[in-house]
Structures are given as C-alpha cells and as structure tokens.
Amino acid sequence: SERLNEIRRSMQDEFRERERLQSVAETTDFIRSTLREAAPLVARNYVHHVSLEANQMFREILGDAESTLKWTDDYGIVLEHGGHDRPFQSLSGGEQMAAALAVRLALLKQLSDIHIAFFDEPTANMDAERRENLAQQIANISHFDQLFVISHDDTFEGYMDYEVSVGESLVA
Numbered sequence: 001s002e003r004l005n006e007i008r009r010s011m012q013d014e015f016r017e018r019e020r021l022q023s024v025a026e027t028t029d030f031i032r033s034t035l036r037e038a039a040p041l042v043a044r045n046y047v048h049h050v051s052l053e054a055n056q057m058f059r060e061i062l063g064d065a066e067s068t069l070k071w072t073d074d075y076g077i078v079l080e081h082g083g084h085d086r087p088f089q090s091l092s093g094g095e096q097m098a099a100a101l102a103v104r105l106a107l108l109k110q111l112s113d114i115h116i117a118f119f120d121e122p123t124a125n126m127d128a129e130r131r132e133n134l135a136q137q138i139a140n141i142s143h144f145d146q147l148f149v150i151s152h153d154d155t156f157e158g159y160m161d162y163e164v165s166v167g168e169s170l171v172a
Helices: 002-062 093-111 128-139
Strands: 068-071 077-081 084-087 116-120 146-150
Touching: 002 068, 002 093, 068 093, 077 093, 093 128
Parallel strands: 116 146
Antiparallel strands: 068 077, 077 084
C-alpha cells in the first residue's frame, strides 16, 4: 500500500511536470510565431528610420535640400530629385560616395548608442578629386560626437579638428 502511494505521488509529480513543460512549449511556440511575424515589420521600421537619418545626413554632406535619399525595403539606394527616382548605379561618383556614406553612418547611428565612427583608409583606390570630395563630406558630418579617420592619405589635412601623425622610425 505504501509502495502504491509512492508510485501515485511520483506519477502526480510527473503529470505536473508534463503540464508545466507543455505550458512552456506553448509559450515558446507563441513567442516564436510572434517574432516570425514581427521580424519583417521590425526590419521595415529600421529601414524607414535609417532612410530618414541617411537622407538628413546626405543633404548635410552635399548641401542639397532638394534631393531626397531613400533606403528602400529591398536595401537599395535611390535618390529622388524633381519627382524622378534615380537608382544608385545612375548617380555620379560623388553622389554615390555621399549616399553610401550616409546610409552606413545612419545604420551605425540607428543600431548603436555610441556616436563615434571610425574610417579606416576611406580613400583607398580613389582618384585625387574623389579623395578631396570624401574629405569634405566627412568634415561636414555633424551627427556624431567623434569621427576618427585613419589614413596614410594627407587629403584630410585641414578638414579635421585634430590630427595625430605617427611617424615611422628608420633603423640603419
């Protein structure tokens, strides 16, 4: 009789544990399905906010308040001017550079609370005119507390508030 009571208690404990696990499984399934359904909406919301931020930065970088930069739901970049949309590929080199820079910085700003950006050799593979344009564009960005440019290129001289030069010591 004592053995049967012990088995009954054990079975009741196991039934309670089974019910608890079923509840956890149902809650987990609900959370998964909610996240699965919400993910596209969350992504669309981030794209919208990044697009707004990138547009503001783009206008600031180029000094052009009449054009509107859009980062689309399919992650494309489009420039609207005078009611006409121009895809990224049809933009001039300077516009492409400014648009890509604006979207990258907007992403960084939206996804991070840190308002610092680092540019490591941003002028690599650019001709002199594009290097100069990029230096001017980076100098015009005001949405970050600090921008660090790491470069062997002297194009940035005069555009930055502070410059740190690291010389190479030659050993004979």
